[in-house]
Amino acid sequence: MNIIKKTFSVRETSKLIKFPGGEIKFYIWLRDNGFLCHDNEPYQIYLDKEWFEVVLTQKHKVNPHFPKMVTRVTFKGVLAFEKLMKKHFPICKPCEDARS
16 A cells, blocks of 8 residues: 655645634744744654654755755644644634634
């Protein structure tokens, strides 16, 4: 059985979980809540929980030959952040009724 591990960028994750404020606010929230370091690399505990992966990429704006570390969110991480977002940013009753 071949299982493909799909990861998402932080931008894609913010859209998937409908984070209020978008990608930049999501980065700030991740850093403020102790998921990412100041350089946007995840703390080891969340790598161990398999919420994030750090991928080495050759896409670098300044020097294309210099590899760059990129933080990616796993599917498990997307589910965890969706749950945390609902806890930290609950939808008010009138807004929830308007969505229905």
